[in-house]
Each structure stands twice: as structure tokens, then as C-alpha cells.
Amino acid sequence: MTAFLSIQEVVKDFGASAGGAAFRAVDHVSLEIAQGEIFALLGSSGCGKSTLLRMLAGFETPTSGRILLKGQDLVKLPPHERPLNMMFQSYALFPHLTVWDNIAFGLKREGLPKARIAERVEAMLKLVQLGKLAQRKPHQLSGGQQQRVALARSLARQPTLLLLDEPLGALDKKLREETQIELVHILKSVGVTCVMVTHDQEEAMTMASRIAVMSEGRILQVGEPRDLYENPATRFVADFIGNINVLDGNVAVRPEKIRVSRHLPAEQPAGPLNRVQGCVRDIAYFGSYTVYHLQLPSGQTLKVSQSNTERHPDEAALREGDQAWAWWSSSAQVVLAP
Numbered sequence: 001m002t003a004f005l006s007i008q009e010v011v012k013d014f015g016a017s018a019g020g021a022a023f024r025a026v027d028h029v030s031l032e033i034a035q036g037e038i039f040a041l042l043g044s045s046g047c048g049k050s051t052l053l054r055m056l057a058g059f060e061t062p063t064s065g066r067i068l069l070k071g072q073d074l075v076k077l078p079p080h081e082r083p084l085n086m087m088f089q090s091y092a093l094f095p096h097l098t099v100w101d102n103i104a105f106g107l108k109r110e111g112l113p114k115a116r117i118a119e120r121v122e123a124m125l126k127l128v129q130l131g132k133l134a135q136r137k138p139h140q141l142s143g144g145q146q147q148r149v150a151l152a153r154s155l156a157r158q159p160t161l162l163l164l165d166e167p168l169g170a171l172d173k174k175l176r177e178e179t180q181i182e183l184v185h186i187l188k189s190v191g192v193t194c195v196m197v198t199h200d201q202e203e204a205m206t207m208a209s210r211i212a213v214m215s216e217g218r219i220l221q222v223g224e225p226r227d228l229y230e231n232p233a234t235r236f237v238a239d240f241i242g243n244i245n246v247l248d249g250n251v252a253v254r255p256e257k258i259r260v261s262r263h264l265p266a267e268q269p270a271g272p273l274n275r276v277q278g279c280v281r282d283i284a285y286f287g288s289y290t291v292y293h294l295q296l297p298s299g300q301t302l303k304v305s306q307s308n309t310e311r312h313p314d315e316a317a318l319r320e321g322d323q324a325w326a327w328w329s330s331s332a333q334v335v336l337a338p
Contacts, residue, residue: 003068004035004193005056005161010065012051012217025051027217028065033210038187038194040208042201042240048217049197050165056195057086057163069161084161089169091150093138100125100134103153110157124152127186143171144179151183155190162187164196168203180206201241205229213237229254232334243303255305257332260292262318264325275327278302280318292318294326302326 012026026048033039041049054060056067058079067074074082085106093102103124107117125131128148138146147168154162167183168176184207187194198204204211205225212222213236221233232238238252264275281301282293287308294302304326318324 003032004037004070005031005033005195006066006068007031007033007052007056008066008068010052010055010067011063012048012055012060013063024217026055026062029214029217029219031212031219031222033193033195035193036191038184038196038207038209040204040211041195041197041214042199042204042211043214044199044240047214049199049214052214053086053163053165053195053197056161057084058082083159084163085154085157085159086163086165087150087154087167089166091138091146093146093149093153095138098135098137099130099141099149102138102149103156106153106157120156124156127155127189128152142175144175147171147179147183151186155186155192159192162192162194164194166198167196169198169200176203177206183207205241213240215240230334238334243305253328253333255291255303256289256307258302258304258326258328260294260304260306260318260324260326262322262324264327273327273329274333275325276302277323277325280320280322280324283318283320292324294324 008030010026010029011024013022013024015022029048029052031039041052043049051060055062056074058074058077062075069083094105097105100121103121104117107120112120122131125134128151130145130148130152133141133145138149141149151167168179171179180203196204196207208225210222210224211228213220213228215236221228221237223231228237228241232241232252235252243255276294276296278294278296280292281295284291284293285308289305289307292304292306294304296302
């Protein structure tokens with residue numbers, strides 16, 4: 001069965017410029033993406049994820065390799081002939097146009113009948129719940145509302161593939177977290193296949209059905225969010241997807257898998273148990289949970305994340321400088337490749 005979107009051994013080299021050497025931005029990347037999937041390219045700045053997205057959009061041409069959408073080779077098609085739309089981080093809304101006209105812009109350029117344009121715009125306004133704001137200009141909207149206008153404009157032309165470049169990067173942290181779920185609901189209700197680029201692992205974990213972790217132009221691991229978190233293939237993936245404790249022997253343990261207290265519990269869990277004693281060097285309170293940094297005799301620091309189930313800490317609560325025990329089950333740890 002042919003994949004909906006197939007990226008086959010794609011390479012992108014940028015030639016030497018004045019004062020700079022040639023470099024490979026994307027290094028033999030291959031991916032198979034299913035129809036209706038929300039797929040995330042995750043990695044730090046310079047890893048090649050944005051270059052790969054731009055090749056999908058047609059703004060960059062691969063040095064070698066193929067990009068097939070429903071079996072059609074996109075590489076030879078200019079951007080305006082590709083059955084896809086791209087939503088940019090800046091939203092790129094026209095400041096002099098109303099919300100209604102911003103959404104209608106691409107439909108007018110296609111030369112659709114006025115009645116058809118009005119039908120599509122009204123459907124998009126209903127989808128993103130902005131009907132009452134249709135006659136406002138972008139500067140009269142909040143960041144979250146502007147983001148929804150940009151999404152509505154991208155979906156109005158009913159693209160086969162939607163590309164999202166850091167879609168929530170312009171929003172503040174709280175609004176970004178609120179918008180993530182809302183955006184997923186909209187995308188799933190439309191049923192569009194989506195490839196998104198982000199450097200925010202929480203955003204990728206929340207929104208994507210699958211994630212490809214990239215570094216130095218290569219794909220290190222592809223999988224569902226839970227699989228990447230619980231079974232990272234490399235130390236880089238383990239460290240990039242959430243917090244991690246890496247101990248001697250390349251054993252990794254997630255902070256929330258570890259328990260910490262002044263004394264070991266009298267009744268310990270069944271099964272093999274790992275334990276270590278150290279000194280509490282730092283405590284960070286985040287409301288629903290607290291993070292403890294425990295300095296071990298080896299000089300390493302163990303990070304422990306513990307839920308705050310009580311409203312007020314008891315007298316035995318740990319404080320900086322205290323000696324404490326940390327323990328975790330053998331099933332909580334993962335052995336990593338270097």
C-alpha cells in the first residue's frame with residue numbers, strides 16, 4: 001500500500017558562500033506519513049526540520065531524493081501548483097483586510113464564484129468560532145484569535161496536506177498550552193493530513209500522533225509520543241523528550257519514576273529496587289509537583305519530580321541540605337546506546 005506522503009532518501013546541501021563552507025542540512029531522510037495523521041518534526045534550531053518542511057512546500061529543492069504525495073512527485077512542481085498550504089509562525093495576515101477577507105483571499109485568487117467563496121469563508125469562521133469577529137482587522141484581535149484566522153485561511157482551500165511552521169510559537173506559554181488541544185480538535189474535525197515543525201517537545205507530545213526527532217539533518221527516532229518517552233533509542237532522544245537522569249552505564253530514569261524521602265519506606269514495593277542516598281542541593285516548587293536535585297556521592301546530580309498531593313507539607317518535608325533516599329524499580333529505567 002502506497003503511503004499518503006512518502007519522503008524518500010531526501011538530501012539538501014547548501015553550497016559554500018562568502019566566508020562559509022558548504023554543509024548538509026538534511027541528510028538522507030526517509031519518512032512514511034499516513035493520511036489524516038498529525039506528524040511532528042521535532043528538534044533544536046539548525047537540525048534540518050524547517051529545511052525539510054520548506055522542501056515539502058516547494059520553497060527549497062532537494063539536492064537528491066523524492067517527495068511523493070498520493071503517488072505524485074512534488075519535487076518538479078512549483079509551490080503554487082502543490083495541493084498543500086503552509087501556515088507560518090508569523091501568521092502573515094494582511095493588516096489592511098478584515099478577518100473575512102483574509103480568509104477569502106486565496107479563494108478569490110483561484111477565481112471561485114462569489115457564492116462559493118462566501119460559503120467556504122462562513123464554514124471556516126464557524127469552524128474556528130470567529131463569526132462575530134469577521135469584520136475586525138488583525139490588529140484588533142488577540143494572538144490566539146490571529147492564529148485561528150491564519151488556520152482558517154490555510155484550510156479554506158481544502159488542501160490535501162497542511163504544513164505548520166512553529167504554529168504556536170508567537171503565543172505566550174499559557175495561551176499556547178490552551179491552544180494546542182483546540183488546534184488538534186480543529187485539524188481532526190477537518191481530517192486534513194498535517195506535518196508540523198516545532199522545537200517544543202511538550203507541543204509535539206500534545207499535538208502529534210507521531211513524532212520524528214531530528215538532529216544534524218538526520219532522523220534519530222520515529223514513534224508515538226508515549227513510545228519515544230518510555231523507550232528512547234538514544235541518549236539524545238531521551239534527553240530531548242522530557243527530563244532524564246543518565247547514570248553510569250548509560251542507564252536513564254525519568255524524574256517522575258523516582259521517589260524521594262528522608263528515610264526509605266518500611267514497606268518497600270515488591271520486586272528489585274534501585275536505591276541511592278544523597279544530599280538535597282536544590283528544590284523547585286511548581287505547584288502540582290516539586291523537583292528535587294539530589295547530589296550523589298559520585299558527584300552526579302539526580303533529578304526527582306514528585307507530585308504534591310497534600311495542601312501543606314508536613315514537618316518531615318525535605319529541605320535543602322538534608323540527606324535523603326531516592327529509589328525506583330528496575331522496570332522504570334532504560335538502557336541507552338551512547
